Amino acid sequence: MNALDKLNVLLLIASAVLLAMACVRADRVRAWRQGINPSAPDVPDSAFVVARVVLVTMACIGVYAAVQGLGVSDGMSWNDRELTGAVRQAAEDLDGYRFTADDSGTPLYFDDYASLLEGKVTQYSGADAPASGVTATPSDADTDDDAYLTVMADGADASFCTHIERSRSVKDDYTPPGISGGEGALAYRGYRLTVKLRSGEC
DSSP states (O other), rough: OOHHHHHHHHHHHHHHHHHHHHOOHHHHHHHHHHHHHTTOOOOOOOHHHHHHHHHHHHHHHHHHHHHHHHHHHHHOOOOOOOOHHHHHHHHHHHHTEEEEEETOOOOOOOOOOHHHHHHHHHHHSSSSSSOOOOOEEEOTTOOSSEEEEEEEEETTOOOOOEEEEEEEEEOOOOOOOOOOSSSSSSOOOEEEEEOOOOOOOO
């Protein structure tokens, strides 16, 4: 439970206390006052009515603020359900993903597997999860052809190991047209990704 959630819970407890105070009977309050200060003037019934209205109003405001705060808190962090669903959809989307790379093997449309995976998980985060806070940490022994990335998110306890394998896809090779409109001199190699997913860190 983060600090914002704790504050919202305290606000709900305070609201419950205010409602309990509003339910105290007038004769009991008069008896308490009489025991503490016998010479104190009697409190009219109208004062108790006003006090109850004020206490109930404050309690309702507190409950409303706490509920709104819990909604904000939920939108600021991930939970296990949100991360699980997003990672599974991202893995399904990337399984069979085709792309081209230059002569050095650098993909043309994304920087690396980590950024590609993080972007896909965020894309499938849903309405309640934040659009940030996802990290895909590569393993030290990763290569362009074989990589293991641990996916985690702020607020979620779950983690997932994503295994990405790259294979050549000759049919996806791309040669852009040259300046004169004919076949160009550059040729970009096509690749395909195979993605496997399991729970836990890699």
